[in-house]
Amino acid sequence: MADATINKRIRLRIPTDYHQEPVISRLVSQYGLIINIRAALLAANAVGDGWFDLDLQGTAAQVENGLAYLQELELEIWDENKVGNW
Template sequence: MTVADGAGLPRVKTVAITLRIPEAYHREPIITRLVSEHGLTVNITAALLGENAGDGWFSMELQGTEAQLKGALVYLEEMDLEIWDKTNEERVSW
């Protein structure tokens, strides 16, 4: 069941994650796909990713509906990317 606001629109939630990007995925448009395919707003709060630097990481806030967030997390897990610090605490916007 999707929780809606007073106008019947789904609530927007924000979750914070830290994502490890293996070197093999440095050229993949992972964050672009979170926006274009899953409809999320992505705020990168910290990052470490360099050419020939091995694995990198991104600390991000992902904002979207519950369904969009779940779909995006499934996408990341299906790519076998490691998600650190997936917060149970979420912020809700109306």
């Protein structure tokens, strides 16, 4: 069952330093995840941080590797299962 598809909901804070970086695109291209953006706040000329509410879909390994990538970037991640509905 290692190839079973799982879903994980997260909220991801995007600091201004990363506004021009393809963070979500890399989750798809490098980690094979299917991403659904449930909500977002990130303006083209934003002065402050932005955020995304994401549904991540993939194998457990793909999801874990994608989350590890986000953690390597030192992005703030909230797990919906741990904080409830926001």
